Amino acid sequence: MEITRTHTRTEVRLAGEGGQGMILAGIILAEAAAIYDGMQVVQSQSYGPEARGGASKSEVIISNERIDFPEVIDADILITLSQEAYNKFAPEFKKDGTLIVDADNVAEVSRPDAIRLPITSISRETTGRAITANTVALGILVGLTGIVSKEAISKAIAARAPKGTEEINHAALEAGFEAAKKVKEGTI
C-alpha cells in the first residue's frame, strides 16, 4: 500500500493603504497558521520606491511542508482594501482564486468574480471604528476559505490585539465570519 501525502501550499496577498493594518493582518494570519494550526509559514512585506506613497502589501505563504521558495508565485487569495491595491494586483490575479474587495474603498471593480463587501462599513457598525476593518477582513477571509481554523485566527488576534481592544477585535472578527456566511448562503 502506498501512502501519498498531499503537499498544500496556499499563497495569500493582503493589500491596502498604509494605516489600514494589512501588515499586522498578515502577521496575525501567519501566527494563526503556524502557532495554533501547526503549519509552516513565511510572512513578508516588500517596500519599494512606492513605500512613501502609502501602499501597503503583506504576503503569507502557508504549507504543510517546508517552504523552499518564500515568495508569492501566483496568489490563491487576494484581499484589497484600496483602489490602488485593487488596480495593482487584481488584473493578474488567478481566475479560480478568492478575490475579496472592500466595496467602501474600491469603487471600480473590473472583475465579475470579485466578492465585494462593505468591509469598512461593517467595521464601523460593529465596533464604532474603521481601524478594525483589518480584523473584519480576516474574519471574511477565514470564513470563506478555511485557510486556518476559526479557533486559530481567534487566538492569534487575541494575542496580538493592543491592550484594551480585545473585545472590539473579537466582535470585528465575528462580524467578518457572519459576512462570509451570508456570502456562502447567497444572502448578501
Place this chain on the structure above:
Amino acid sequence: MEITRTHTRTEVRLAGEGGQGMILAGIILAEAAAIYDGMQVVQSQSYGPEARGGASKSEVIISNERIDFPEVIDADILITLSQEAYNKFAPEFKKDGTLIVDADNVAEVSRPDAIRLPITSISRETTGRAITANTVALGILVGLTGIVSKEAISKAIAARAPKGTEEINHAALEAGFEAAKKVKEGTI
C-alpha cells in the same frame, strides 16, 4: 568619466523569544529604512515546526537597489535577546559582523566579539517595563551601525507605537542610542 554606483545590501536578523517584540522591531526597522530613508526593503519572518516553542525571528534586508533575492544569505547584523536565539544563530554568524546580545537573557556567550549589553535592564530602568527592550535594542543597533538614520528610526517608532506608549518608546530609543555611544567610546 565613469560614474560607479555602489550596491549596498545589508542583512539584519533580530531573534528572541515570542513576546519580546522582535517581529515588530523588524517591521519598524524596515519602515524606517523604506519610508523615511528611501531605501528598498524586504522584511520577513519564517515559522517552522518550532513556532509553538516561542522562538521568534525577524529578518530585514535593506538595499539601495531592487532586492532580487529576498532571503538572508549571510547576516551582517545579528541581535539576540534569548539564549536559544543566541545558540541558534551566533555560531554561524560572520566574524566581521555586528553581534549584539542581551546580557540579561543570554548567560553563555561563546564569541569574544559579541557586544554584551543589559538590554532588558536598560529598558526597565528607563521606562519601568521590560516590554520596551525591543525599542532599546533598535536604538543600540542603529546607534552602533548607522544602518538607518536616527531620525528615520525615531519616526518609524512613533508611527508604530501603541497609543499612549509614544513617550516611553521614545525614552527607550534614546537609552539605546546612549548605550551605543558608550560602547563606541569604550565607557561601557
